[in-house]
Amino acid sequence: MDKKYIIGIIIAIIVVIIGAAILMGGGSTERADGEIVVAAYSHGGEPESGFDPIAGWNYYAEPLIQSTLLKMTTNGTYKNDLATDYEISDDYKTYTVNLRDDVKFTDGTPLTAEDVAFTFNAAKETGASLDLSALDTAEATDNYTVKFNLNKSDSTFLDKLAYIGIVPSDSYDNETYGENPIGSGPYKFVQWDKGQQVILEKNPDYYGDMPEIEKITILFAQNEAAFNLAKNGEADVVAVPLEYGREKLDGYTMYLQDTIDVRGIALPNVPDNGEISPEDNYTIGNNVTSDIAIRKALNYGVNRTALTEGALNGLGYPSYDGIAHQLPWANPDATIKDGDVAYANKTLEEAGWVDSDGDGIREKNGLKASFKVYYSANAPERQALAIGVSEQAKEFGIEIEPVGAEWDEIYPNKYSQGVLYGYGSTDPSDIAGKYYSSSDSNVVKINNSAVDAHIDAAFAESREASYKDWSAVSWDGTTGISPKGDAPWLWLGEIKYGYFVNDRVDISNDTALLQPHGGDLFSNIYDWTITNSTSEK
16 A cells, blocks of 8 residues: 555544544643633623723723722622722712822823723713613812712712723724733733633733733633633633533532622513614514513412523522622511412403413403513523523413514614513612613513602712611512512523633632622632643643
């Protein structure tokens, strides 16, 4: 046989063996000392508008590229970052912040009060980041002092100071900044390969505690694709859905981080009277879910413990009002005995919902107890929850059709059908966004004057004093948004975040912050360490 032919066969066999080893999880991508690869879609995913805080990049999480005025601590309080100190007026309408004078952007220009004021004013105008509706103006009173003037009392405005990355006012261009961001954070932007990854390198001029990790490559893979990266040794830290939370992988440790991230279904509280939303031209109202008997039946009849054991792989925690139990304004009185199908049946029957034709679906005045629940098709746990709720609701005669879709299809239905959302913030003002009667974010259109009064009172009190009123929004003994009250949502459960972490990396899990909705994986990046490079293993 020809020698070249034999060599060719040998090479082909070697290629097949190598390929098979990779497919079976035996592959590895070499990383140099100081370099890590992270597949952390939970850390904001790939931003459509790039890495621009004004356009919404990574609010509620460590932005890495930019700095913030304050930072959250592990005990839920705040510490200074760009700020050196701050003062709050007695009426919570003026916040004055003093800044460090030794901070530079990665283009060499100094970071001053003008940059802070510009960032907040621009973020208010776009509305793409945090809710800054309470902000009237931010002004630089000197080079290193910023005054935030509010149009109403707001004790939660302090939270906003921790979650908007500061951009350089002189060079900022909203058309180009997101693709080539300049910041003053612990890392500087290097490269964005759209649809694949972003590469960051340590900022040598960073003013704070210098992280050990020299280079971070963040891959945008998610779900099964992310899991395969861990199986093949191609990433060091990999966020995976809860369905993989009990898997074992050689060379990796599974970390399950506690979160305040809750899943729940928004249920339209008003009937369909032909009203259209003026801001986006969407239909408002649903004639089934607008009946409180339907909402009560679902809230009492659905078994949340069974859902957390099944849909959340035993890695969840039941939720009745959407406020995670770890938060200081959580209200234990909002808890009910759920899974009570008898109560659900009785509630529906007393309200006139009966199954007169024997098809298993109740009806009232010719209207079937039937509606849709939309969920993000990219979120496996949401699909599992939507299907689980649908199956349980059949037991008491309510038909729910789960619909997996992209968000551009979901949003047009947000006022007229059920939508399965995720939520969870250390900023209690998010409660106002969901339940205050005049809030644009009140998709269910709940209108409860007592709830509004508690929210108004909370804004005008100190943060600690306000907890009792934020808690009363859920249940004040008479009314609220919990199942005992208006039951405007069907809240289901808190989730955990699962990360496979390569044994070469220590993410200091003990110092990680309580994870908000969307994740804040890099909140303690300053504590991460690497034991060795992959080439040494």
